[in-house]
Amino acid sequence: MKILSIIGARPQFIKCAPLSRKLRQNHEEILLHTGQHYDSNMSDVFFRELDIPEPDYNLGIGSGLHGEQTGRMLFEIEKLLIKEQPDFVLVYGDTNSTLAGALAASKLNIKVAHVEAGLRSFDRTMPEEVNRIITDHLSNLLFCPTDAAVINLKKEGITSGVYNTGDVMVDALNYNLNISKEKSSILTDLKLEKKQYLVATLHRPANTNNCKNLSSIVDALCNSRWPIVFPMHPRTKKYLKEYGLWNKLCENVKVISPVGYLDMLSLMANSKKILTDSGGVQKEAYMLDVPCITMRENTEWVETVEDGWNVLVGADYEAITDAIDGFEGIGIKGSVFGCGNACRKICDVLE
Numbered sequence: 001m002k003i004l005s006i007i008g009a010r011p012q013f014i015k016c017a018p019l020s021r022k023l024r025q026n027h028e029e030i031l032l033h034t035g036q037h038y039d040s041n042m043s044d045v046f047f048r049e050l051d052i053p054e055p056d057y058n059l060g061i062g063s064g065l066h067g068e069q070t071g072r073m074l075f076e077i078e079k080l081l082i083k084e085q086p087d088f089v090l091v092y093g094d095t096n097s098t099l100a101g102a103l104a105a106s107k108l109n110i111k112v113a114h115v116e117a118g119l120r121s122f123d124r125t126m127p128e129e130v131n132r133i134i135t136d137h138l139s140n141l142l143f144c145p146t147d148a149a150v151i152n153l154k155k156e157g158i159t160s161g162v163y164n165t166g167d168v169m170v171d172a173l174n175y176n177l178n179i180s181k182e183k184s185s186i187l188t189d190l191k192l193e194k195k196q197y198l199v200a201t202l203h204r205p206a207n208t209n210n211c212k213n214l215s216s217i218v219d220a221l222c223n224s225r226w227p228i229v230f231p232m233h234p235r236t237k238k239y240l241k242e243y244g245l246w247n248k249l250c251e252n253v254k255v256i257s258p259v260g261y262l263d264m265l266s267l268m269a270n271s272k273k274i275l276t277d278s279g280g281v282q283k284e285a286y287m288l289d290v291p292c293i294t295m296r297e298n299t300e301w302v303e304t305v306e307d308g309w310n311v312l313v314g315a316d317y318e319a320i321t322d323a324i325d326g327f328e329g330i331g332i333k334g335s336v337f338g339c340g341n342a343c344r345k346i347c348d349v350l351e
């Protein structure tokens with residue numbers, strides 16, 4: 001089979017690494033990078049560390065308003081799909097690259113397979129929610145990471161082509177955790193002691209593009225009694241500067257550039273708690289037995305909250321501060337994200 005995989009943003013590189021490896025054992029894969037993320041620490045580092053093959057195409061789309069960015073992707077992807085005529089287009093997650101890929105393929109009657117299908121936050125102010133809903137409704141094969149995702153699809157009338165394969169991020173984490181232990185020196189480099197620091201990541205528009213929310217989060221982080229390592233997404237840095245909040249970040253908050261996956265795994269696995277608004281990081285915290293404080297009002301990864309390992313605090317100063325001081329993960333965990341064979345299951349279904 002000829003499969004054309006479309007990726008473009010950081011979490012998609014991480015998700016694609018194990019699946020691409022598996023797919024290439026028996027099939028031809030064409031890799032298309034939209035160029036949505038382009039800084040070397042948001043893109044190249046993942047290809048290098050995770051042995052992802054060089055993309056066959058890099059569209060170099062870059063940043064822009066939603067319509068502009070998605071529209072430019074659509075225009076370019078369509079031309080390449082006509083040229084390549086794949087049997088399947090594989091899209092990941094919920095970014096603008098996902099939406100553009102699914103839309104271009106479906107208009108050409110090329111079958112779409114969606115990895116990480118069925119997730120819903122039920123919050124349409126999130127650009128990702130719109131991308132997820134449309135992508136799922138255009139997809140022929142829907143690879144769900146959880147039972148909750150299958151149920152979400154059923155409620156929207158999507159039952160055909162739906163498979164709970166487990167989450168490819170479990171495969172990625174299992175494959176890379178020991179490699180990270182061997183290769184990452186970030187704890188020593190940053191002079192961090194195991195379980196004596198917190199990790200923070202932040203990039204959702206609801207937090208970064210809102211001065212009040214961003215300011216409240218900065219104040220809460222500065223109030224932490226533990227040091228916080230903060231690999232900062234470029235969007236967050238941009239808005240902290242734009243809103244004049246950059247100088248409010250106190251010494252306790254150690255801002256670093258975005259890190260590669262191996263360093264990120266080491267930072268997370270050895271941290272006391274994680275603060276985030278990322279989807280992927282919430283799951284990784286759960287898999288690594290680290291309590292997670294999610295700076296959002298809702299989550300797609302409801303199991304992490306139900307099992308007692310994740311708490312939703314929004315951008316509320318008091319709630320964040322209370323969780324930093326008092327929230328501990330205590331619940332019993334199931335294998336809600338599967339057992340690390342999602343890539344094999346996805347290949348089986350595709351075949």
Ligand code: UD1
Nearest residue numbers: 009010036037038039042063094095096127128203234235
């Ligand atoms: C995107 C996805 C989001 C995903 C996130 C993963 C959409 C709508 N959003 O959000 O679902 O969780 O990626 O990280 O697709 N920038 C750089 N260098 C880069 C990339 C971005 O400086 O390499 C800056 C630019 O100022 C850009 C901003 O970050 O405008 C936002 O980038 P964009 O890709 O539009 O959205 P993300 O917030 O990264």
Ligand code: UDP
Nearest residue numbers: 010011231258259260261264278279280281
């Ligand atoms: N990540 C990383 N380096 C960083 C921050 C995050 O490797 O500096 C990884 C993280 O471990 C997870 C993925 O990137 O696997 C999550 O991506 P992100 O938070 O950008 O997007 P989301 O999951 O929210 O879509």
